[in-house]
Amino acid sequence: MRLSRPARIALRTAAAVGFAVIYLPLLVVVLNSFNRDRGSGWPPPGLTLRWWTAAWRNTGAREALWTSVAAGTAATAVALALGTLIAFAVQRHAFFGREALSFAVVLPLALPGIVTGIALNSAFRTVLEPLGVGLGLFTVVIGHATFCVVVVFNNVVARLRRTPGSLEEAAMDLGAHTFRVFADITFPLVRSALVAGGLLAFALSFDEIVVTTFTAGPGVRTLPLWIFDNMARPRQAPVVNVVAAVLVLLSVLPIYLAERLSSDTASGSRI
Amino acid sequence: MTSTGQAAGSVRRLAGALHRRPRLRLSLLLGAPLLWLVVAYLGSLAVLFLSALWTTDSFTSEVVKVWSAENFSALVSEPLYRQVALRSIGVALAVTALCAVIAFPVAFYTARVAHPRRRPLLVVAILTPLWASYLVKVYAWRLILSAQGPLDWVLAPFGVSGPGYGRAATVIVLTYLWLPYMILPVHAGLERLPESLLDASADLGARSWRTFRSVVLPMVLPSVAAGSVFTFSLSLGDYITVQIVGGKTQLIGNLVYSNVTLNLPLAAALGTVPVVVIVLYLLAVRRSGASSSL
Numbered sequence: 001m002r003l004s005r006p007a008r009i010a011l012r013t014a015a016a017v018g019f020a021v022i023y024l025p026l027l028v029v030v031l032n033s034f035n036r037d038r039g040s041g042w043p044p045p046g047l048t049l050r051w052w053t054a055a056w057r058n059t060g061a062r063e064a065l066w067t068s069v070a071a072g073t074a075a076t077a078v079a080l081a082l083g084t085l086i087a088f089a090v091q092r093h094a095f096f097g098r099e100a101l102s103f104a105v106v107l108p109l110a111l112p113g114i115v116t117g118i119a120l121n122s123a124f125r126t127v128l129e130p131l132g133v134g135l136g137l138f139t140v141v142i143g144h145a146t147f148c149v150v151v152v153f154n155n156v157v158a159r160l161r162r163t164p165g166s167l168e169e170a171a172m173d174l175g176a177h178t179f180r181v182f183a184d185i186t187f188p189l190v191r192s193a194l195v196a197g198g199l200l201a202f203a204l205s206f207d208e209i210v211v212t213t214f215t216a217g218p219g220v221r222t223l224p225l226w227i228f229d230n231m232a233r234p235r236q237a238p239v240v241n242v243v244a245a246v247l248v249l250l251s252v253l254p255i256y257l258a259e260r261l262s263s264d265t266a267s268g269s270r271i
Numbered sequence: 272m273t274s275t276g277q278a279a280g281s282v283r284r285l286a287g288a289l290h291r292r293p294r295l296r297l298s299l300l301l302g303a304p305l306l307w308l309v310v311a312y313l314g315s316l317a318v319l320f321l322s323a324l325w326t327t328d329s330f331t332s333e334v335v336k337v338w339s340a341e342n343f344s345a346l347v348s349e350p351l352y353r354q355v356a357l358r359s360i361g362v363a364l365a366v367t368a369l370c371a372v373i374a375f376p377v378a379f380y381t382a383r384v385a386h387p388r389r390r391p392l393l394v395v396a397i398l399t400p401l402w403a404s405y406l407v408k409v410y411a412w413r414l415i416l417s418a419q420g421p422l423d424w425v426l427a428p429f430g431v432s433g434p435g436y437g438r439a440a441t442v443i444v445l446t447y448l449w450l451p452y453m454i455l456p457v458h459a460g461l462e463r464l465p466e467s468l469l470d471a472s473a474d475l476g477a478r479s480w481r482t483f484r485s486v487v488l489p490m491v492l493p494s495v496a497a498g499s500v501f502t503f504s505l506s507l508g509d510y511i512t513v514q515i516v517g518g519k520t521q522l523i524g525n526l527v528y529s530n531v532t533l534n535l536p537l538a539a540a541l542g543t544v545p546v547v548v549i550v551l552y553l554l555a556v557r558r559s560g561a562s563s564s565l
Contacts, residue, residue, distance in 0.1 A: 112508020
C-alpha cells in the first residue's frame with residue numbers, strides 16, 4: 001500500500017508511542033527498585049542497592065520463591081504428560097467427541113480464573129475433607145496443571161500438524177515397532193515443541209494468582225501470593241519493588257528461549 | 272543375554288498388539304487426560320453451577336442442599352448486582368474498544384510499514400511483556416498512578432494530575448494488560464492482506480484513507496473480533512486489578528470473591544454471569560465468522 005508521507009510518519013509515531021507505553025511501566029518497576037526513598041514519589045531522590053540486599057535476606061520472599069518453583073515444576077511435568085497425550089489422540093486419531101475435547105482443553109484458560117478457582121476449591125473440600133486431607137501444595141499443582149495443559153497441547157498439536165505421518169510410516173515399513181518409532185522418529189520431531197510448551201507452562205504457573213488463591217493450603221505461599229499480601233504494606237514496599245524488578249528481568253529469559261524454539265507456534269500459544 | 276532378548280521380544284509383542292488395536296491405543300492415550308479434565312475439572316465446574324441452586328444457612332454459613340432459584344432471582348432483583356454486572360460489562364467493552372483503537376496503528380506499522388526483516392523481531396517485542404508477571408504489571412501501574420507518582424510528575428507541568436485509583440485507572444490497566452492479545456491477531460490479519468487488493472483500490476483512484484475504510488478495515492475486522500474475545504473475557508473475569516488500582520470500584524469478580532467464604536451458592540450464581548456473557552460473546556463472534564482467525 002502506498003502511503004502518503006504524513007500517514008507514514010503518523011503510523012511510525014503511533015507505533016513508537018505504543019511500544020513506549022508497553023515497556024515504560026516495566027522500566028519504572030526496575031528503576032523504582034533502586035529508589036532510596038521508601039515511597040513511590042517520583043523522581044526518586046537517589047539510587048541505592050540497599051533494598052536488593054534487604055530482599056536477598058528476606059526469608060518470606062525466598063520461601064515463596066521456592067514454593068513457586070516447586071509448584072511450577074510439578075504442574076509443568078503433569079501438563080507435559082497430559083497435554084502430549086491429548087495432542088496425540090486428537091491429531092493422530094479420529095473419534096467421537098474430538099472437537100468437544102479440543103474445546104474442553106482450552107476451557108480452563110478461557111473461563112475467568114475465579115470461576116475455575118472456586119470450582120476446584122469446593123470440589124477439593126468436598127472430596128478431600130472426608131478423607132482428612134486438607135488443601136496444600138499438591139492442590140495448587142492440580143489447579144495449575146489444569147490450565148497449563150492448554151499451552152503444551154497447543155504447541156504439540158501445532159507441531160504434529162506440520163509433521164507428516166509418512167515419516168512414521170516409513171519407519172514402520174523398515175520394521176520398527178510402535179515404541180521404536182516413537183523413540184527414534186516422533187519424539188525427536190516434537191522435542192522442541194515440548195520444551196517450548198513446558199517453558200510457557202512453567203511461566204504461566206509461576207505467574208498465576210487467582211486459582212492459587214483458592215487452591216493453596218494454609219502456609220503455602222507462592223511468589224505472586226506473597227507480592228499480593230505485601231503490596232499494601234508500606235514497610236515491605238522496597239522489598240516488593242526488588243522482587244517485582246527481578247520478576248520483570250527473569251520473565252524475559254524463558255520467553256526468549258521459547259520463541260527461539262518454536263517460531264511457528266509461539267504467536268498463538270498462550271490460548 | 273537371553274533375558275534381555277526375552278524383554279525385547281515382549282516389548283515387540285506389546286507394540287504389535289497395540290498397533291493392531293487402534294481403539295486400545297486411543298483409550299490408553301486418552302484415559303489419564305480425560306480422567307483429569309472431565310472428572311476433576313468439568314465435574315467440579317458442574318457441581319459449582321449446581322450449587323448455585325442451593326441455599327445457605329444465614330447463621331452458620333453452611334450450605335443447605337435445598338433446590339431453589341433464590342440466588343438467581345436475587346441476581347435479577349437486587350439493584351446492586353445488576354448495577355455491578357452492567358458496570359463490569361461496560362468496563363470490559365471500554366477496554367476492548369481502547370485496545371482495538373491502540374492496537375490498529377501499532378499492528379499496521381509492524382505488519383506493513385516496518386522493514387520486512389525487522390517484523391519478526393517486532394512481534395517478539397509485542398509478545399515478551401505478555402509473559403511478564405501479571406501482578407508485576409498491575410503493580411507497575413499502582414506505582415505510576417500513585418499520588419506524586421511518575422504520571423503526576425509528567426503531567427504536573429501541564430497543570431493536570433493523573434486519574435488516581437478508580438474506575439478510569441482500572442480501564443487503563445486492563446487495557447495495558449490485554450493489549451498484546453489484540454495487537455497479535457490484528458497484525459496477523461494485516462499481514463495476510465493481499466497487496467493486489469490495495470493496488471486495485473489505488474488504481475481505481477482511491478486515496479489512502481478511502482482504501483483504508485473500504486478495503487483494509489472490512490478485511491481486518493474479523494481479526495479485531497478475534498482479539499476482542501480475549502480482551503473482553505479477560506477483563507470481565509478480573510478482580511485482582513480492581514482490588515489493586517480500582518479504589519472503591521467493584522466488578523462482578525469482586526462480588527464473587529467476597530461471597531465465596533460466607534455464601535458459596537450466591538458466589539456460584541454470581542460467577543455464572545461472566546461465564547454466560549462470555550459464552551454469548553463467543554457465539555456472536557463465531558457467527559460473524561471470526562473464529563477462523565482465532
